[in-house]
Amino acid sequence: MKRAAVLGTGQTHHRTRRTDVSMAGLCREAIDRALADAGVDWPQIDAVVLGKAPDLFEGVMMPELFLADAIGAAGRPLLRVHTAGSVGGATANVATSLVRAGVHRRVLAVAFEKQSESNAMWALSIQPPFTAPIGAGAGGYFAPHIRAYIRRSHAPGHIGALVAVKDRRNGARNPYAHLRQPDITLESVQASRMLWDPVRYDETCPSSDGACALVIGDQAAAEASAKRVAWIRATAMRTEPTFFAGKDHVNPRAGAEAARALWHAAGITDPLDEVDVAEIYVPFSWFEPMWLENLGFAEAGHGWKLVEAGETRIGGRLPVNPSGGVLCSNPIGASGMLRFAEAAMQVMGRAGEHQVAGARTALGHAYGGGSQFFSMWVVSDTAPASV
């Protein structure tokens, strides 16, 4: 397997409605920034991989077809990935494979969602015939599993609010974040409206328009880069069914096995010790402690203790989502790639005001569907010794 590295990243300013741009314009805002960051021009791009969540969100069937020209794919190979919420991460992983296989030297990966073209709640709540109309909404799917986590781990009730405060304050340091709330407090989160008990308004992600792009290159491209690159040490993807008898919705095996495979491939034996910063897909604040356990940063039932002790803040043992994460910006199809890009930005030393000092190894993580599709990568500031 050949080496691969992130040469550059780009993202849009994420907003509820980016009515100033078309879909092409939204993608190009991220792409142009990624190309500039990578110091790469269009003729050097060999292929494009586009990721996006459901086509019903934009009302375009396979929008990469009409976008081919604007996103620079015309005349080149173009793949369109869709693995639900994990798609942004999966898209980065597919682009990585193209480079690792030696097929291409430089690949452009782009992910976007323009949720304001429609209404995600509408698109997700289309009720097929013969099913029970148990309308619970987006958070209603996950809230019962959060309740189960609280029961199982005996976590104190304020853990979710602690995560929300941390992420929203982090987002205030990120110029691209949708929600930037430097003054949010534990009290204000706990005073916010209870939406899906036990999940409060301030503990949920927004709905955003946005895009993210990465330029991934091979070893020669990485070594030719004038700036620091993020070497991709390992990638992993795992899937399990949405529902099956015995499914662990709190600590899904697919996530745990993806993480195990990832740490093994990266040569990491103690993730909490060896990973400097993690960008984890947390659409509801309680998922931070849940995923800390699922990823092996903490024993089952103990993830909340890292949160409570402040270890996931910038400056803690494992800063989680210094960018503000999904809780601050959620352009669904791009949210996973944003985690992967932010991890890369940290080890490239280009995360600006939300830079974690001395970050050398970072995790990017995404999940989707009913906690069933997982994609992740580990990036470092130095090339892996052998792959």
Place this chain on the structure above:
Amino acid sequence: MSAPRVAVIGFAQAPCLPSAGTTSGVETLVPVFREALADAGLDRRQVDFWCSGSSDYLAGRAFSFVNAVDAIGAYPPIAESHVEMDAAWAFYEAYVKILAGEAETALVYGFGKSSAGRLRRVLALQLDPYVVAPLWPDSVSVAALQARAALDAGIVTERAMAEVAARSRADAGVSEPVDLAAPYIADPLRRHDCAPVCDGAAALVIASGERALAGPRRAWITGVAHRIDVQGLGERDLTTVPSATAAASAAGLPDDLDVAELHAPFTHQELLLRAALGLGDRVRINPSGGALCGNPMFSAGLARIGLAAEQVRSGRARRALGHATSGPALQQNLICVLEADVREAES
């Protein structure tokens, strides 16, 4: 270390029927997986990577592919991915995974219930959403604009198109005769010029290393490439297929092909593709009857690769081409070269 050699070692497809199976595809896929794995001599637990192609707009539901994972029996968890494209591109993703050394075996599948909606109208949503799709140009009308351009340019004739249909029907054992006096569906396309709407699924098993050699029959993949053209129907010369030509060049399409399975849902598209790929009269085209006799959306392209591989695996051909297309008017094209023997000079 040089890139591993990869072979097609198993293939199966569901019968193409005008209307069959559930919207989710699960019940259709279960026997297809079983058959493809049996053909490959593999147990499902020996599959390192699963990859599928399908479309939410065929089912009319967001995340429609998620259900299909149930057909795999994905517990303990599996390594898996999905493209919102014909499964021929899922095959490409899986092939690259193997080349990268991330897997040795992969099962690729495509599925879709084309009959669930009004297919030709649904496909209008593939067109530019600002200036084209609001006019709802259906897929048959769009293909007709391409056919007209080819007729006007003298590249095809209605008779040559009818001959493509007649040969395809004869190969597929379809008894319905081709009728040049039949009314147009969308001028200049008649019923025999257009693929029928049908439901289906297909699965392909590929492998490298010892797994590739273990089974009784294999077809080596010696070149794969794909390209996309601009979509604007008025931006392109609709009578050429530059993306197919470029993909063929990148894949190293040999000039001594025995067989080609071309994914041409319309008769004129086969003629345009033959020209774009430089396929001479010596090449046997679509012995399966082609997409004109069965075009299950999102698996028909993958099936072309599987059927071309069948030609090689059965010994009927030494070199075969599997081709897939996606998008309006042959916008995106994939070329896969399959051979009985791996040539010495691998690129």
Place this chain on the structure above:
Amino acid sequence: MAAPPLSAPLDIAFDYTRSLGPVLGRFMTGLRDGRVLGSRTADGRVHVPPLEYDPVTHAPVTELVDVRPTGTVTSWTWTDRPLAGQPLDRPFGFALIRLDGADTALLHAVDAGARERMHTGMRVRIRWAAERVGHIRDIECFEPSAEPAGPPGTGKSDPVMMITTPIRLSYTHTTSADESRYLRALAEGRLLGQRCPVCRKVYVPPRVCPADGVPTEEEVPIRDHGTVTTFCVVNVPFAGQRLDPPYVVAQILLDGADIPIPHFVVGDAGDVRMGMRVAAVWREPESWTTTPENIAHFRPTGEPDAPYESFEEHL
């Protein structure tokens, strides 16, 4: 012989709101004002419809120029039976039309009356819609003629930033044989499960076992009593809700099943607990059909709660 699988219509409809950005915005504004604008790329070519990015240089396109409302058909087809949403409801031709002054062709409808009038090279002009809002359908269609129709005036001057595109699609949703058996049993007030031959787990509703990838076969009757494994209280209103918030959506493990189903728990809502025993409340039997809606909701039975350990593995 088994009855055929159940199927039913599934209609989806939404009015998509599309923001246009600078190039498409000016193009749509032009249409509203009775003008057609093309984008000029670095090679000097004029594209109608406009391109947002130069296909050669990849740079954003900034120069838009007027083209004429007359043009030439470069390819065409004819449809005798227009589909829903198409520009005309009588037989018409879709055509690629290169407007005078443009180098590329626009797809639109031609109201030629009869197929025989269509030909490549025919001259056509825009027929403007009476009401124009800044949309591709401000061009009602094209009509055979070499002379431009007088451009209709407009009093508006604000730029067009958005378009609305209604998308209405009709599908037929088809269930599996297993699901159909389950639904038909529901119409008789019965709950049906099926056991996986491999893992022996009982699925409600019956389905291919997602863990083993094999059809479940053995039918198992399921009781309409069960245990709440976990739940949430929905306090947020949203479109399509059946109940007024707050209400409880619970995961309910029916007695005899190995996988919970989601459903409402009504009555004593403030006191719903993990482990609470509940029973189905069926609607009036005369209203029963092949739908899970025959069960209105679940109610607490008052039995002692199930111990956590008894349902722990279903969370």
